[in-house]
Structure formats: structure tokens, C-alpha cells
Amino acid sequence: MKVKKELILLSVVIVGLSLYLIFRNQDNTHYKLPKLAHISGKLISKIEILKQETSIVLNKKDNSWHIGPDEYPANSDKIEKMLDVIEGLSLTALVSESENYNRYDLNDEKKITIKAWEEGAVKRTFDIGKAASSFRHTFVKLGNDDRVYHARGNFINDFGETVEELRDKTVLAFNQDEIRQVRITKEKTETQFTRTDIPVDVKTTEEPDTATPPPSQVQTIWKTADDKKGDNANIERLLNSLSNLNCHEYINDSKKEDFSNPICTIELKGTKEYRLSIFPKMDKEASGYPAISSENNYPFSLRESQVDNLMKEPDELVKGR
Numbered sequence: 001m002k003v004k005k006e007l008i009l010l011s012v013v014i015v016g017l018s019l020y021l022i023f024r025n026q027d028n029t030h031y032k033l034p035k036l037a038h039i040s041g042k043l044i045s046k047i048e049i050l051k052q053e054t055s056i057v058l059n060k061k062d063n064s065w066h067i068g069p070d071e072y073p074a075n076s077d078k079i080e081k082m083l084d085v086i087e088g089l090s091l092t093a094l095v096s097e098s099e100n101y102n103r104y105d106l107n108d109e110k111k112i113t114i115k116a117w118e119e120g121a122v123k124r125t126f127d128i129g130k131a132a133s134s135f136r137h138t139f140v141k142l143g144n145d146d147r148v149y150h151a152r153g154n155f156i157n158d159f160g161e162t163v164e165e166l167r168d169k170t171v172l173a174f175n176q177d178e179i180r181q182v183r184i185t186k187e188k189t190e191t192q193f194t195r196t197d198i199p200v201d202v203k204t205t206e207e208p209d210t211a212t213p214p215p216s217q218v219q220t221i222w223k224t225a226d227d228k229k230g231d232n233a234n235i236e237r238l239l240n241s242l243s244n245l246n247c248h249e250y251i252n253d254s255k256k257e258d259f260s261n262p263i264c265t266i267e268l269k270g271t272k273e274y275r276l277s278i279f280p281k282m283d284k285e286a287s288g289y290p291a292i293s294s295e296n297n298y299p300f301s302l303r304e305s306q307v308d309n310l311m312k313e314p315d316e317l318v319k320g321r
Contacts, residue, residue: 033091033149034142039116039123041083046117049159052109056163058082072250072298073168078161085155086116086124092137096148104139104148105130111141112159131156164249171276171296172245178270179239182222184314185265191314193222193230222317229319238317241309242266242276247300248288254299256292264311278307 047058058074059066065074101107106129116124129139129148137150183192197218222230262277275294282290288301302310 033094034145036089036091039087039118041087043118044083044086044116045119047082048115050113056166067163067166072163074166075168078166081158085153085158086114089124089126090152091149092152093150094147095139095150099146101148106139106141106148114159128156128159167250169246170244171247171293171300172242172274173295174243174268174270174274176239176243179268181269182235183267186263186311186314189314191317192225193235193317196221196223224318231317231319234312234317238310238312242268248303249301251290251299251301256297256299259290259292259299266310278302278311
């Protein structure tokens with residue numbers, strides 16, 4: 001009888017402990033994550049990125065994004081990534097309520113604060129810390145909420161860039177097929193190439209159809225003013241390099257008007273005219289060459305490797321030189 005009572009008592013204790021553990025676990029893990037209001041990336045008109053005492057402001061103007069009071073054109077791909085993060089911000093777990101922000105890089109010295117505006121009003125504010133150990137989440141803090149959360153995705157690098165890194169580095173862009181004339185001036189020597197497209201009949205093994213004209217292709221020929229044939233492969237390679245040219249960096253302490261006497265100028269004519277001028281290095285130790293373009297309002301620097309590809313001797317583009 002005594003043994004039976006002890007077994008019953010033991011069973012009660014086990015059940016009680018089990019219930020305690022179950023409910024304690026529920027209390028610790030079942031919490032409500034904040035519900036974020038929907039915000040559309042397409043409607044965001046302004047983004048501010050705050051890092052310590054540094055502020056970068058991005059404004060949308062005429063469907064394009066610009067940086068700061070100087071209104072530098074911004075890299076559209078990088079802005080698109082930011083907008084995707086702001087719109088799709090998704091909290092997956094509560095990480096900490098202790099306000100110990102150092103371990104998450106959410107302290108004042110390391111956090112990145114993001115503010116997004118829509119129609120003149122701030123619609124979303126959050127702080128970004130470091131990526132979680134899985135690199136699939138980022139530690140974040142919302143507005144006036146002191147708690148730390150996991151947000152889906154690793155996006156710290158999308159907001160950690162400088163003004164220079166966020167600028168659009170495209171300095172020359174055009175459709176290569178539209179170019180009909182190339183003029184290169186180097187050391188007072190000018191060479192001009194003009195494009196001619198000649199139809200070429202295509203021979204087929206099929207019986208001719210009198211109702212349908214034979215197919216034709218176009219052969220492109222480049223010629224100099226004195227009727228020398230251009231080297232098509234080298235000219236097309238040059239145009240390909242120029243058709244989507246990105247600079248290494250901008251020269252922020254100068255204006256385009258400050259540069260004169262280029263060592264090489266390349267002029268292109270198509271549906272419009274394009275010009276790229278390359279100048280001597282500003283000093284012997286410089287890693288690049290200053291340049292200006294008709295398609296960009298600011299002077300910039302091109303890497304040596306880029307200049308080597310662009311600044312060809314004119315006779316290198318003549319066939320059978």
C-alpha cells in the first residue's frame with residue numbers, strides 16, 4: 001500500500017514537472033513579433049543613411065535618384081537593392097531584450113540607421129547591425145523599440161557604402177550599332193573612320209522562289225578618309241569598350257573646364273555625337289588618367305588598363321598596316 005502511494009505521488013510530481021516545463025517553454029518562445037506597416041519601394045521618395053555623425057541623403061527626382069545637395073546621379077542598381085530591403089523588411093525572431101547592443105553592432109559607434117520617406121513623411125526607420133552567424137539574417141532594431149530582432153537576409157553591405165561608391169560611374173553609353181563615324185586625335189595626328197554597310201547576298205541550296213527575294217546580310221566596312229580599310233575587329237572592340245564605359249572614380253576637387261590639352265580625344269558620330277578626352281596624369285604616382293566625357297558633367301579618372309585599351313595608335317586600326 002505504501003509503495004502504491006509512493007508511485008502515485010511520484011507520478012503526480014512527474015506530471016507537474018512536465019506541465020511546468022511545457023508552459024515555461026511556451027512563455028519563452030511564443031511571443032508576438034511587431035507587425036510592420038506595408039511600404040512600397042516605388043513610392044519611396046527619400047532615403048537617409050546615418051552612420052555615426054555622417055549622413056547620406058538620397059532623393060528621387062524625375063524618376064532618377066540623386067545623392068546629397070550636389071545631386072550626383074546615383075547607381076540605380078544599388079538604390080534598387082536598398083528599396084527592396086526597405087520594402088521587404090521581414091522580422092523572423094526576437095533576439096534580445098537586454099539592450100546589450102555591442103554584441104550585435106547596434107551600438108552608436110557601429111549601427112547604420114535607415115530612414116525612408118514617402119510623400120514627405122517618414123514611413124520606416126530601423127537600425128542595422130552585423131549579419132548573424134548564419135549570414136542569412138541581419139540584426140536590426142526598429143525605431144523606438146529597444147529590442148533586437150533577426151531580419152531575413154544579409155543586407156548590411158547594401159547600406160555601408162560611401163557617397164563615392166554610390167555614385168553612378170557610367171561616363172559614356174550608347175548603342176554600338178548606331179555609330180557611323182570614329183575620329184581619333186592623338187599627338188596632333190587625326191584619323192577618321194567612316195562606316196559603310198554593304199548588302200551581301202546569301203547563297204542557299206534550295207530552289208529559288210521567284211515570289212520571294214533572296215535573303216541578304218550586311219557586311220560592315222570601315223574606311224579612312226584616304227580610302228584605307230579599317231581593321232573591323234579592332235574598331236568594333238574599341239566601340240564595345242566605349243559603349244558602356246565606367247570610370248574608376250570621380251575627381252571631386254576639379255571641374256571639366258579645368259582640363260585642357262588632351263593626349264587623346266575620341267569622337268563618335270551616330271544619332272548624336274559623343275566625345276571622350278583623356279589627359280596626362282596629374283602626377284607620376286597617380287594610378288589613373290584624368291578624363292572628361294560629353295555624356296557626364298564631372299571630370300573622372302580612368303584606370304591605366306582602361307586607357308591602354310582605349311588610347312590606340314590610329315594606325316593600329318588600319319587593316320594591313
